[in-house]
Amino acid sequence: MTVHIGAATGDIAPVVLMPGDPLRAEWAAGQFLDDARCVNRVRGMLGFTGTWRGHPVTIHGSGMGMPSLSIYANELIRDYGAQTLIRIGSCGAMQERVGIRDVVIAMTASSISTPSRGIFRELNYAPCADYGLLSAAVAAAERGGDRVHVGGIYSADVFYDERPDLNEQMTRHGILAVEMEAAELYTLAARYDRRALAVLTVSDHLLTHEALPSEDRERSFGRMVEIALEAAFA
Ligand code: HPA
Numbered sequence: 001m002t003v004h005i006g007a008a009t010g011d012i013a014p015v016v017l018m019p020g021d022p023l024r025a026e027w028a029a030g031q032f033l034d035d036a037r038c039v040n041r042v043r044g045m046l047g048f049t050g051t052w053r054g055h056p057v058t059i060h061g062s063g064m065g066m067p068s069l070s071i072y073a074n075e076l077i078r079d080y081g082a083q084t085l086i087r088i089g090s091c092g093a094m095q096e097r098v099g100i101r102d103v104v105i106a107m108t109a110s111s112i113s114t115p116s117r118g119i120f121r122e123l124n125y126a127p128c129a130d131y132g133l134l135s136a137a138v139a140a141a142e143r144g145g146d147r148v149h150v151g152g153i154y155s156a157d158v159f160y161d162e163r164p165d166l167n168e169q170m171t172r173h174g175i176l177a178v179e180m181e182a183a184e185l186y187t188l189a190a191r192y193d194r195r196a197l198a199v200l201t202v203s204d205h206l207l208t209h210e211a212l213p214s215e216d217r218e219r220s221f222g223r224m225v226e227i228a229l230e231a232a233f234a
Contacts, residue, residue, distance in 0.1 A: 004045065012049065012076060013057050014056070014082060015082075015233070016084070017086050018059075018073070018085060019059070019089060019221070020069075020180075022046035025046050033048065033052055034050055046061055052229050057229065058082070064159075066115050069184055073188050074188060084133070086133065086199060086232060088198075088224040088228050090179065090203035091178060091202055092206045096208075103146045103200070104176050104177045105197070106182050107129055108127065108129070108153070109128075109155045109185075109198065111156070113157070129197045136230065137199055139234070140227045141199075144226065144227070151175075153179060154177070155181060156178050201220040203220075
């Protein structure tokens with residue numbers, strides 16, 4: 001048991017999938033895991049552990065934004081020994097060629113990042129994904145017929161952004177999409193020598209202002225879970 005996670009030692013699997021929304025963790029555990037049981041409900045941040053094709057897996061909510069993800073990922077890594085952490089979530093597309101429902105696999109995650117600015121100060125650290133996970137996830141997405149994009153994303157600190165000029169610079173510099181968690185996950189994984197990846201689906205488009213219809217959200221989320229599980233055990 002930690003400050004924010006009520007699980008007993010041994011209740012968390014070495015492979016952890018992290019959706020932002022704890023109710024998505026519950027849904028995914030019910031759909032994809034055998035013998036899933038709830039291992040955390042502190043503050044409603046649900047976590048479930050079960051098995052997938054015989055492998056132990058935990059699916060645990062991260063909450064929204066890097067400060068929230070940082071709390072859970074730190075405790076999952078440092079106190080429960082999580083080895084492979086895969087964020088599954090939504091993102092806003094920042095390039096014309098990236099469409100609604102497409103899968104974005106984040107090779108790097110740029111940020112203004114309040115959590116890591118205190119550490120790196122004037123240095124612009126480049127958080128990057130685990131290459132083995134990344135290449136296995138790309139293969140899984142392509143096998144499943146998804147439209148998949150691999151490249152840099154932007155982990156923002158705010159959803160309601162007052163800096164449209166910053167988004168324009170991200171688009172100019174090839175950033176595929178914006179979300180709010182991956183840069184901190186990649187930084188923590190590097191610090192503790194763990195494997196991390198973010199597998200995202202495009203829920204909204206910053207240039208065209210399209211949005212994923214709500215009836216499609218479950219299917220898109222399910223594909224991310226499948227891609228993440230196939231990548232984790234490739
Ligand atoms: N901004 C930040 N995070 C997001 C967005 C967005 O437009 N869409 C999905 N996650």
